Amino acid sequence: MVDTVVLYRAPSTVADVEAVRDWLEPRIDAAVSVRGRFLDAHRTDDLAERFAEARVPSPYDRETGNTMLGTIRYEERALENPEREGGVLYDGVQVQRALNSALPADERRLETLHVPVLDRAIGTWGDHDGRWHKRVNVLGQPALVSVPGLYEAPAKPEAYYKEKQRHALLSGDAPPREVLENQVEGDFLIEDDPRTTDALYGYALQAVHYLETGEAFCDREECRLFNAHYHEDLFDAQLREPAFCDDHAALYATD
Template sequence: MVDRIVCYRAPTTVADVDAVVEWLRDRVDATVSIRDRFLETHRTDELPERFAESRVVSPYERETGNTMVGIVRYEERALEHPEREGGVLYDGVHVQRALNAALPDDERGLETAHIAVLDRAIGTWGDHDGRWHKRVNVLGQPAIVSVPGLYEAPAKPEEYYQEKQKHALLSGDAPPREVLENQVDGEFLIENDPRTTDALKGYVLQAYHYLETGEAFCENEGCRLFNAHYHEDLLEAQLREPAFCDEHAPLYDE
C-alpha cells in the first residue's frame, strides 16, 4: 500500500507541479510531498551514459543507444543545463530503470511512490507495429510523466498532418509548429499550453493509482485515468467534467 508520494518539479516547463500536488492531496490517502527536479535531486555519475544508452536511434529499430563520447558529453551538458536539451526521444522503460537505480536504497520500496515530471520525450516500443510510440507517462517506480509527451504523444486531427505534408511539398521542409496550429481547426494541446498543469493532474494520479491498485488505466474515455491516444480524447478525459467515471469517482472525487 502506498503511504507516501513524492513528486518532482520540471522547472524548464510550464508545468506547475506544486499545483498538481495540491490537487493530489485532496484525493489520495497518502502523504504527498514535493522536491525539485529529479535529475538534480538524485544525480549520479552513471546517468549521462544511461541516458545515452536510452536514446532511440530510429523510429523503426528496437535497439537503442549511442554511447560515443560526444553523445555522453551532450547528456552531461543536458543534466547541467536542461533548458538546452531537446529533440531526442528516449526509451521510457530504460530511463525508468536508470532513475530507479539512482533512488536511495531506503526509498525504492513501493510504499513510497516517486513521480518524476520530466522535460524529456519518452517512448515505448510497439511489438504490434514495429515502431516507437511517444508516451505521456511510464508507470512504475519511479513513474515518469513527460511534459513534451503531453503535446507530442497523442495524435492530432488528421487535417494537421495534411497541412504539414502540403507545406513540405511546397517548401521542401516542415512548417513551423505555430503555423500549423493556426491553420488547423480542432482542439489540441500545444507546447507551453496554459492548460498543461490541469492536463497533467490525471497522468500523475495514474502513477499513484497503478502502484496502489495494480490497475494501469481506465477504459472509460471520460475518466482522468484514461490513456488517451488522440488529443480530443485527452482533452475530454483531463479537462472536462465529470473528472472521473462512476467506478473511480468514489475513490478520487473531492
C-alpha cells in the same frame, strides 16, 4: 500501499508541480510532497551515460543507445542545462530503470512513490507494429511523467497532418510547428500550453492508482485515468467534466 508520494519539479517547463500536489493530495490516502528536479536531486555519476544508452536512434529500430563520447558529453550538458535539451526520444523503460537505480535504497520501496515530471520525451516499443511510440507516462517506480509527451504523444487532428503535408509539397520543407498550430482548428495542446498543469493531474493520479490497484488505465474516455492516444480524447479525459467515470469517482472525486 502507498504512504507517500514525492513529485519532482520540471523547472524548464510550464508545469506547476505544486498545483499538481494540491489537486492530488485530497484524493488519495497518502502524503504528497514536492522536491526539486529529480535529475538534480538523485544524480549519479553514470546518469549521463544511462541516458545515452536509452536514446532511440530510429522510430523503427528496436535497438537503442549511442554511447560515443560526443553523445555522453551532450547528455552531461543536458543534465546541467535542461533548457538546451530537445529533439531526442528516450526509451522510457530504460530511463525508469536508471532513475530507480539513482534512488536512495531506503526510498525504493513501493510505500514511497516517486513521480519525476520530466522535460524529456520518452517512448515505449510496440511489438504489434514494430515502432516506437511516444508516451506521456511510464508507470511503476519511479513513475515517469513527460511534459513533452503531453504535447507530442497523442495524435493531433487529421487536419494537422494534412496541412503539414500540403506545406511540404509546396515549399519542400516542413512548416514550423507554431504555424501549423495557428492554422489548424481542433483540440490539441501546444508546447508551453497554459492548460499543461491541468492536463497533468490525471497522469499523476494514474501513477498512484497503478501501484495501489494494479490497474494501469481506465477504458472510459471521460475518466482522468483513461490513456488517451488522441488529443481529442485527452481533452475529454483531462480537461472536461466529468473528471471521472462512476467507478473511479467513488474512489477519487472530492465533491
